[in-house]
Amino acid sequence: MTSISLDKKDRDNPMTDSLVQAEIDRVLDSLDGELTSHARVVDALLDLRSASDDVRLVAVIDESLRNVPGRNAVSTDWWKTQLKSFRLMADEQPVN
Secondary structure, three states, X not given: OOOOOOOHHHHOXXXXXXXXXXXXXXXXXXXXXXXXXXXXXXXXXXXXXXXXXXXXXXXXXXXHHHOOOOOOEEEHHHHHHHHHHHHHHHHHOOOO
């Protein structure tokens, strides 16, 4: 997984939101099979958390981090549901 690296000046830029949305879409498009690596899920959640400046989205991501199921693998259905929820929240974020 490619890490999203954004510094403070990027976080104040409206493009940050579209980058988060694009990363969510990229991860969704890459999913196949019934299981996804637990480590990949956690890494992606941490990347998305770091990239987002929306406190609501960060709170939801934190909740997902606390509740990632499984030790080695995660149901791809669970992961898709989380990502789709994040995408909806990112879409709803008001434009400044």
